[in-house]
Structures are given as structure tokens and as C-alpha cells.
Amino acid sequence: MAFQAPTETYKGVIRATDLGGVAIGGETAFPFHTFEGEMPNDPKLAFEVWDIAPDDWSPELEVILADVWADPVAWAKRAVDEFGAQLIYLRLKSTDPNGAAKASVEAAATAKQVVESVDVPVVVVGSGDVEADVDVMKAVAETLADTPVVIGNAEEDNYRPIGAAAMGYKHGVVAFSPMDVNLAKQLNVLLSQLGVDEGMIVMDPTTGALGYGLEYAYTVFERDRLAALAQNDAKMQMPILATVGQEAWKAKETKVTEEELPGTGDRKTRGLMWESLTAVSLLLAGANVVVLRHPESANLIRQAIASLKGE
Amino acid sequence: MTQRYTLTFQPGDVKVPDVPRGESVLRAAMQANIHINASCGGAGSCGKCRIKLLSGEVDSDRSAKIDDDEWSDGTRLACNTRVSSDVAVFVPEASRMGNAAVLERELRGERKGRLLTPAELESLVTGWTLDPVVKKLCMQLTPPSDGDNLNDLARFRKALKDQFGLSSVSVDSIWIRNMPSVLREQDWLVTATVVDTAYGYKAIDLEPGSHCEQDYSVVLDIGTTTVWGQLLDLTCGATLAQASAYNKQISFGEDVITRIVHSQRPGGREQLQQAIVDTVNEIIDELVESTRVDREQITHMVAAGNTTMTCLLVGIDPKYLRMTPYVPPADFIPPVRAVNLGEGLKVGRHVHVYTFPSVASYVGGDIVSGIVGSGIFETEKITLYIDIGTNGEVVIGNREWLIATSCSAGPAFEGGGVRHGMRATDGAVETVRIDPQTLEPTILTISNRPAIGICGSGIIDAVAELLKVGAISQNGRFNTDLDTWRIRETDGANEYVLVEAEYSGLGEDIVINEADIDNLVRAKAAIFAGIMTLLESVALDWADLEQIYVAGGFGKYLRIEEAQAIGLFPEVDVDSFTFVGNGSLLGARLVSFSKDMLKSAEQVALMMTNVELSDNQLFMDRYMAAMFLPHTDMSYFPAMDQVLSGLAAGGR
Numbered sequence: 001m002a003f004q005a006p007t008e009t010y011k012g013v014i015r016a017t018d019l020g021g022v023a024i025g026g027e028t029a030f031p032f033h034t035f036e037g038e039m040p041n042d043p044k045l046a047f048e049v050w051d052i053a054p055d056d057w058s059p060e061l062e063v064i065l066a067d068v069w070a071d072p073v074a075w076a077k078r079a080v081d082e083f084g085a086q087l088i089y090l091r092l093k094s095t096d097p098n099g100a101a102k103a104s105v106e107a108a109a110t111a112k113q114v115v116e117s118v119d120v121p122v123v124v125v126g127s128g129d130v131e132a133d134v135d136v137m138k139a140v141a142e143t144l145a146d147t148p149v150v151i152g153n154a155e156e157d158n159y160r161p162i163g164a165a166a167m168g169y170k171h172g173v174v175a176f177s178p179m180d181v182n183l184a185k186q187l188n189v190l191l192s193q194l195g196v197d198e199g200m201i202v203m204d205p206t207t208g209a210l211g212y213g214l215e216y217a218y219t220v221f222e223r224d225r226l227a228a229l230a231q232n233d234a235k236m237q238m239p240i241l242a243t244v245g246q247e248a249w250k251a252k253e254t255k256v257t258e259e260e261l262p263g264t265g266d267r268k269t270r271g272l273m274w275e276s277l278t279a280v281s282l283l284l285a286g287a288n289v290v291v292l293r294h295p296e297s298a299n300l301i302r303q304a305i306a307s308l309k310g311e
Numbered sequence: 312m313t314q315r316y317t318l319t320f321q322p323g324d325v326k327v328p329d330v331p332r333g334e335s336v337l338r339a340a341m342q343a344n345i346h347i348n349a350s351c352g353g354a355g356s357c358g359k360c361r362i363k364l365l366s367g368e369v370d371s372d373r374s375a376k377i378d379d380d381e382w383s384d385g386t387r388l389a390c391n392t393r394v395s396s397d398v399a400v401f402v403p404e405a406s407r408m409g410n411a412a413v414l415e416r417e418l419r420g421e422r423k424g425r426l427l428t429p430a431e432l433e434s435l436v437t438g439w440t441l442d443p444v445v446k447k448l449c450m451q452l453t454p455p456s457d458g459d460n461l462n463d464l465a466r467f468r469k470a471l472k473d474q475f476g477l478s479s480v481s482v483d484s485i486w487i488r489n490m491p492s493v494l495r496e497q498d499w500l501v502t503a504t505v506v507d508t509a510y511g512y513k514a515i516d517l518e519p520g521s522h523c524e525q526d527y528s529v530v531l532d533i534g535t536t537t538v539w540g541q542l543l544d545l546t547c548g549a550t551l552a553q554a555s556a557y558n559k560q561i562s563f564g565e566d567v568i569t570r571i572v573h574s575q576r577p578g579g580r581e582q583l584q585q586a587i588v589d590t591v592n593e594i595i596d597e598l599v600e601s602t603r604v605d606r607e608q609i610t611h612m613v614a615a616g617n618t619t620m621t622c623l624l625v626g627i628d629p630k631y632l633r634m635t636p637y638v639p640p641a642d643f644i645p646p647v648r649a650v651n652l653g654e655g656l657k658v659g660r661h662v663h664v665y666t667f668p669s670v671a672s673y674v675g676g677d678i679v680s681g682i683v684g685s686g687i688f689e690t691e692k693i694t695l696y697i698d699i700g701t702n703g704e705v706v707i708g709n710r711e712w713l714i715a716t717s718c719s720a721g722p723a724f725e726g727g728g729v730r731h732g733m734r735a736t737d738g739a740v741e742t743v744r745i746d747p748q749t750l751e752p753t754i755l756t757i758s759n760r761p762a763i764g765i766c767g768s769g770i771i772d773a774v775a776e777l778l779k780v781g782a783i784s785q786n787g788r789f790n791t792d793l794d795t796w797r798i799r800e801t802d803g804a805n806e807y808v809l810v811e812a813e814y815s816g817l818g819e820d821i822v823i824n825e826a827d828i829d830n831l832v833r834a835k836a837a838i839f840a841g842i843m844t845l846l847e848s849v850a851l852d853w854a855d856l857e858q859i860y861v862a863g864g865f866g867k868y869l870r871i872e873e874a875q876a877i878g879l880f881p882e883v884d885v886d887s888f889t890f891v892g893n894g895s896l897l898g899a900r901l902v903s904f905s906k907d908m909l910k911s912a913e914q915v916a917l918m919m920t921n922v923e924l925s926d927n928q929l930f931m932d933r934y935m936a937a938m939f940l941p942h943t944d945m946s947y948f949p950a951m952d953q954v955l956s957g958l959a960a961g962g963r
Contacts, residue, residue: 156786182935182943189943190784193959 245293367398533616684897718841733764761816878941
């Protein structure tokens with residue numbers, strides 16, 4: 001008798017979510033397990049754009065971005081036109097109170113320009129400062145009242161005002177939680193308790209890069225998806241966004257030269273591998289959107305997605 | 312038997328049955344979830360809880376808040392009006408904050424869990440007979456004569472054999488010194504005290520004359536914070552008196568870890584031993600004074616304590632208890648002579664103190680004692696036993712198997728680590744209700760004194776109510792958008808004003824703040840996660856538990872519904888809960904009465920499996936899941952899920 005591979009069937013489904021014309025989620029099994037369930041939408045590749053020129057990014061990113069990264073509109077256009085970005089992940093880094101500390105309205109105006117200059121959906125997040133982000137996101141939500149985007153990050157300590165801003169102007173919201181399945185769920189519960197439509201929430205459960213907690217991130221993503229699929233937990237069925245580029249290119253291994261780290265091969269290959277291996281691992285664990293920085297690793301990831309789909 | 316009456320509230324015709332004679336109208340209303348304003352805790356000083364008597368007999372105090380006309384018209388204060396017949400009262404609009412719907416809140420009736428009477432508590436364990444390990448035997452010896460020149464000791468031993476069938480009884484060398492004169496003092500009528508040891512009977516004392524009717528023991532529950540003692544009559548199996556005192560070791564540290572640390576200082580261990588000996592002597596003094604029992608007639612002592620307390624009482628170095636792999640120095644500690652502990656317990660020099668065997672560093676004799684005292688070791692029903700204190704101890708099992716663990720809950724349940732927390736004594740806010748529309752609280756204090764703080768059950772009540780009315784989110788943060796002055800920010804932290812300064816006994820506002828709520832959430836999460844971890848380790852679920860015993864001094868004030876609302880327990884049938892009060896003392900008492908129970912205690916200790924949580928990943932995960940109000944997994948809390956969904960729909 002021919003070998004019959006055992007299969008799992010799940011009760012739950014990941015919410016199919018429309019991010020301004022780009023559909024994500026909707027799967028009824030683990031990613032690429034098309035022998036066990038449906039996967040109506042491919043995972044999407046987003047590109048990270050800042051509203052201020054980064055000063056500590058790897059030289060490998062500088063080579064390809066330095067001519068545009070002082071101009072977020074040009075940067076976003078290049079990501080869409082040349083890198084094939086399906087979404088733009090715009091970080092309003094200029095609003096960091098410990099950095100440039102730009103005014104919220106100014107940053108929101110930049111966000112509007114970026115949104116108007118590209119034809120893909122945009123996720124707009126603040127600098128990551130829990131207090132400052134509240135003001136920034138209120139301004140963004142209001143400025144972009146006519147163009148729905150996804151705003152963030154809503155965290156446990158600022159989910160009320162940011163969730164309210166998203167609700168008030170009908171934007172989606174990124175729910176950002178520390179790397180723990182319970183904390184992720186708790187934030188989703190709090191947001192929906194606040195009245196945010198569960199179909200408007202995208203989870204960012206915190207990403208760990210290769211060598212910097214990837215195994216842990218993988219396990220947490222996987223448990224998030226198990227709760228959604230196997231336990232049919234409605235509060236865990238939101239799609240997942242993973243900030244892969246940010247974490248991978250933070251690793252020392254993507255920044256230092258071969259002379260400084262002998263025996264590790266050339267820096268560019270190292271960086272691309274770091275980003276693409278982290279991304280593919282997390283796509284397998286359940287990420288619906290990976291946010292990237294380098295176009296060549298995006299190419300590698302696209303190939304991996306195609307081969308995982310059996311194409 | 313206390314008489315019980317029906318109390319009827321108008322408008323709405325809400326009937327509250329089974330109100331005991333002498334209960335205040337305010338307390339009865341709160342227990343039935345009927346909101347009547349009260350700010351002063353029932354002290355009669357705020358004058359807000361006005362009601363109008365419609366019919367029935369009450370016993371009511373005059374109050375300066377009510378003038379003569381009002382009084383003759385039937386107006387009373389609900390807090391100082393006590394029922395003495397079936398009574399009907401009208402709650403005027405002013406006492407209801409203008410909320411007509413108040414009296415229509417669902418009456419949930421008697422769903423409080425079983426609170427046992429002392430007699431019921433003492434009959435939880437059935438399979439024992441009065442047969443103490445230490446006995447007094449009264450004997451008339453034949454005096455020696457020319458034809459019967461047996462020596463004194465051999466004569467005494469022969470009498471034990473002839474009259475009581477006890478052969479090869481060993482003797483304690485101490486009392487032999489005076490034996491010749493003791494035997495002859497009352498013409499060869501003597502009373503021997505004998506103890507059944509692992510090596511046979513041993514005579515430990517000899518008194519002239521007959522004293523068999525005076526045979527007492529002192530049993531102790533040595534808590535980290537509080538020590539309880541009972542004086543027992545071993546001749547009839549009665550409890551004569553009970554006393555308690557704070558453990559004097561507190562001045563060397565509030566928890567077991569700081570005590571262990573102190574024991575490592577030069578002379579520290581001796582200081583700690585003397586502190587507990589002084590505490591116990593105080594308790595013995597109180598017990599013998601209140602009963603006029605001759606302390607020389609105390610023959611036996613039993614002490615139940617956690618592993619650290621037991622070590623410190625006996626004088627064993629507890630150093631390694633707090634070091635991995637957490638091995639206790641001994642499971643069975645032999646009985647120790649009471650006068651040899653520190654500078655000596657104030658009892659006869661023949662008295663030995665029996666301690667309960669320990670299972671692990673953090674599962675001590677107090678838990679073994681609780682399992683014996685509550686009868687879990689002889690039931691077939693799968694039982695969950697929880698002793699809620701600074702350490703929450705959890706046991707699951709029945710007569711065939713027992714599994715135990717200890718989780719560090721912190722002092723929140725005892726009022727510690729809370730801005731206005733206090734122990735459950737006079738003036739502590741113990742009951743809180745919050746009106747869902749106005750967010751105004753009704754509070755009751757212990758002994759109806761002006762509030763000076765909040766005790767454990769009050770904190771649980773307050774958090775449960777704040778959650779149910781949507782004043783806090785499930786993460787314990789205040790909703791600052793609500794229309795009430797009671798939620799405010801002080802020094803950067805949000806808080807809810809439970810008692811205004813003018814009604815408090817402190818002269819300042821009594822509040823509950825977000826840090827207090829965090830402490831409570833951590834405490835309840837530790838206990839819930841400990842129970843979950845134990846359940847999962849034996850592949851059981853809450854639904855498999857046939858009965859739940861809650862022990863601990865705090866237990867009897869706990870309202871199960873509120874404990875469920877905050878997620879200390881899941882929403883299992885309230886009737887499955889039984890409060891056993893001080894379980895450790897119950898067990899110590901049985902062991903003193905019956906040597907079979909002493910053997911049972913040893914068996915319980917041997918059959919109990921300890922699950923260590925300090926390095927347990929499953930526990931950490933369950934703990935994170937429980938760090939939410941009531942829990943991240945709402946499938947355990949269907950009723951609260953509905954309440955909270957209702958709030959979301961209503962915009963809170």
C-alpha cells in the first residue's frame with residue numbers, strides 16, 4: 001500500500017483582510033500546507049521606508065538607497081517601481097523625541113505625500129516611542145482621513161488613543177506586542193473591547209532575526225497560528241506582520257566587513273542571507289506580511305515562495 | 312439556631328430570604344447585589360444609606376443624621392438597622408443615586424460556597440477514634456512487703472503490664488530520680504504518662520495521685536505571619552480554647568526567604584527560634600488563662616508549619632531550603648522536648664512537640680496537616696485543596712494519590728503591597744459594590760468602623776466591581792474617559808477613590824490604584840497558574856474536580872463570585888467550593904487526638920508528589936495567560952465574557 005502522509009484539518013481560519021486593495025490572510029491551514037487547507041492569498045512583501053535618512057544602516061543598504069533615503073517619496077517610489085514592493089511600511093522616525101523630534105503634523109504631511117505618490121497600500125507607524133506615537137498617529141489618522149491606511153503601533157500602553165484614532169477615521173491598526181502568545185492575544189482583546197473591528201487589526205508579535213531569537217519568534221508565530229487554526233480562537237485570527245528587515249539588518253553580522261569578522265564570507269551575501277532566511281522561516285511559521293529592506297533578498301524570498309507553492 | 316427572616320426591598324419588590332436575625336439591612340442588601348449608597352463603611356456617619364421602614368420589627372440606633380420627624384416617619388439608616396422579623400423597606404431615590412433600575416438587578420440568591428460551622432469542620436474526617444499517642448494511666452500499686460520485695464521500678468512496670476497490658480515499657484531516666492517518693496506520696500496511687508513511640512511504649516512522667524481526667528494538649532499552626540493555637544482536652548476530644556498571635560519573627564523579615572537569610576547571620580538562627588518560642592509561650596499563656604487549666608497537665612504538643620517555620624522552631628539550619636534543588640533537611644523530624652526549644656516552652660519537661668512531616672522546601676507540614684484535617688486523604692472524590700496566603704499552596708488528589716505545589720502569590724491577599732491595604736481587622740473595607748451607572752461605591756467595613764484601609768477580600772471585591780462596570784480594562788488600567796471624579800491621577804498614577812477623606816478613619820481618601828491592581832493580578836495569576844500546572848501535570852481539567860476546598864484565614868471572607876470575576880478561580884459551580892478555615896490547625900488537632908491520624912499524616916507526606924514551579928516553563932506560560940482580568944482564555948469565564956462584551960457594546 002502506498003504511503004499516505006497524515007494530514008491535519010483545522011477548525012479556524014485566518015481573517016481575510018483587505019489592506020486597500022491588497023488581500024492577505026484567509027488561509028485555513030499553516031502556510032503552504034495546501035494539502036491540508038486553503039491558502040487563497042500569497043504572503044506579501046512590504047518595503048520599509050523612513051521619513052528621515054537613517055544614519056546607522058548597513059553599508060550594503062546605503063549602496064542602494066543613499067540617493068533616495070533623504071526623500072521618502074522617492075524612496076517609496078523606488079521600492080514599488082524597482083523592488084516590487086506590494087506594500088510600503090513607512091516609519092515616521094523623524095518624530096522620535098530623542099532624535100529629530102519633528103512635529104506630528106509635519107510627519108503626517110509627509111505620510112500623506114508618500115501615500116499619494118504610490119499605488120500600493122501603506123502602513124504608517126511612529127518612531128516606536130509609546131507616548132509620542134499617540135500624537136503622531138492622531139495627526140496621521142486625521143490627515144489621511146480620505147485614504148484608509150494602517151496605522152501603528154498600538155501597544156498595551158497606548159492602544160486606547162491609537163485604537164480610537166484608527167476607529168474614528170476607519171484606518172486599520174497594527175497591534176504590536178512583546179514576543180508572547182498571551183500578550184498578543186491580550187492586546188487584541190483590549191482593542192476589540194475598545195470597539196476596533198477585529199477585521200481591521202494586523203498583529204506584529206515582535207520579530208527576532210537569525211541568531212537573535214529567530215527560534216523563539218518562530219515558536220511564538222506558530223503558537224499564534226495554532227491558537228487561531230486549531231483552537232479557532234477568534235481573538236488570534238488576525239494576519240501577522242513581521243518586521244524582518246529591521247531585525248535582520250540590525251545584526252552585527254550584516255554590518256561588519258569580512259576583515260572584522262574573518263571566515264564569514266562577504267558582507268553582502270551575509271546580509272541577504274540574514275534577511276531572507278529570517279523571512280522565509282517566519283513565512284513558514286505564519287507571517288502574512290514580511291517587511292524588508294533589500295531588493296535582492298526580496299528576490300530570493302519570492303523564489304522561495306514560488307517553490308514552496310510548487311510552482 | 313439563629314432565626315432567619317425575609318427582607319423585602321421596594322420599589323421592585325425584591326425579596327431577600329434567609330437573612331439572619333441581627334443582620335444589618337445594608338449588609339443584606341449588598342449580599343443580594345442591591346445598591347444602597349454608603350460611604351462610611353456602615354459606621355453611621357455619612358447618613359447616605361437612608362431607607363424607610365414599611366413593615367416589620369427592626370432594632371435601630373438613632374442617628375444625628377435623622378431628625379425627629381423623619382424618625383417617626385420610619386426613616387432609618389440601613390447600616391445601623393438590624394432585622395428582628397420579616398421586614399419590608401423602601402429605598403428612596405436619594406439613596407439610589409437616581410437610578411430606578413437599581414432594584415431590578417438580578418438577584419443571584421445563595422451562591423456563596425459552603426462555609427462550615429465549627430462542628431461541621433471537626434467532622435470532615437470520620438475514620439478516627441479518640442486514641443491519643445500520649446496517654447495518662449492511673450494505677451493503684453500494691454505496696455511492697457516482706458513477701459513482695461520487688462524494687463520500685465519493676466513494681467511500676469509490672470503494674471503497667473498487669474493493669475494495661477503494656478509490656479517492655481521503657482522509662483525516661485529523668486523522673487526516676489524522684490520515683491521512690493512519688494510512688495509513696497499518695498499511698499501508691501500514681502498517674503503515669505506514657506507515649507506510643509516507634510520503639511514501643513515509653514513512660515515519660517509519673518505524678519502522685521489520680522490525674523487521668525486532666526489530660527490536655529496544645530496544637531499549633533505556625534504561620535509565617537500569624538500563629539494559631541488550640542487547647543484540647545484529650546480525655547473527651549473537645550476543643551477548649553483558641554488563641555492567636557503575630558509571629559514575632561516578623562521583626563526579622565516578612566517572608567520565609569528573609570528569615571532564612573537572617574538565620575545565616577551570627578546568632579540569627581537562635582534569635583528566630585527564641586522569637587517563635589516566645590510567640591508560642593504567649594499563646595499557651597492565653598490558652599491556660601482563659602480556661603484555668605493547670606499547664607502542668609498539658610502532655611502533648613503538635614505543630615504544623617511550612618518547612619522553614621518547622622526548621623526554625625526545632626532549630627534546624629534552613630540554609631539549603633532556598634537553594635536549588637530545594638531539598639528540605641528532613642521529612643520526618645523526631646518529636647523534640649518542648650523545654651529544650653530555645654529558652655524553653657512553658658510546659659512540663661516531659662512534653663514533646665510533634666511536627667508534621669514536610670514534602671519539599673516549599674510544601675511543608677502545614678499542607679500535610681491541611682490534607683489530613685480536611686479529610687482529603689480518605690475521600691474518593693478528586694479534590695482541589697488551596698491554602699491562600701503569602702504562599703499559595705495547592706494540592707490535587709484523593710485517597711489514592713496527591714500532588715502538590717507552592718506558588719508565591721505575594722502578600723496582596725493579606726492586604727500587603729497595596730497602597731491602603733491592611734489585615735482583616737476592624738475598620739478594613741471588606742465588601743465593595745459599585746453602581747454600574749454612577750460608578751459610586753457602597754462599602755462595608757469589618758465591625759462597621761470608619762474605614763482605615765482595605766483587606767484582601769475588599770481588594771478582590773473592588774477590582775471585580777471596577778472590571779464589571781468598565782472602570783478598568785482587562786489589563787487593569789483605568790478608563791479615564793468616564794464621567795466620574797472618583798477616577799483621577801495622583802503622582803502620575805491613576806486611582807479610584809473608594810472612601811472620601813471625610814468618611815474615612817484616616818483623614819485622607821482611601822484609594823485603589825493601578826499598582827495595587829497589578830499586585831492583585833500577579834497574586835491571583837500565580838495561584839491560577841499553579842492550579843493549571845498541577846492539573847495539566849496529571850492530565851485533568853477543572854471539570855474533573857469534584858470538590859474544591861479553600862483554606863486560609865482569608866478564605867472565609869472570600870466571595871467566590873468576585874474571586875471568579877477577577878480570575879482567581881474559573882467559573883465552575885459555586886457549590887463545589889467549601890471553606891475549611893484553618894486547615895492546618897484542623898489536622899494538628901486530629902493528630903493530637905488520634906495516633907491513627909499521626910500515621911495518616913506520615914502516609915500523606917509519603918504519597919504526596921511535589922511539583923516544583925520555580926523552573927517550570929509550563930507554569931510561566933500559564934502565569935502569563937493568567938495575567939489578565941479575568942484571564943486571556945475567556946472560555947473559563949463565559950459569564951464574565953458576556954458582561955465584558957456587554958460593556959464593549961455599551962461603549963465602555
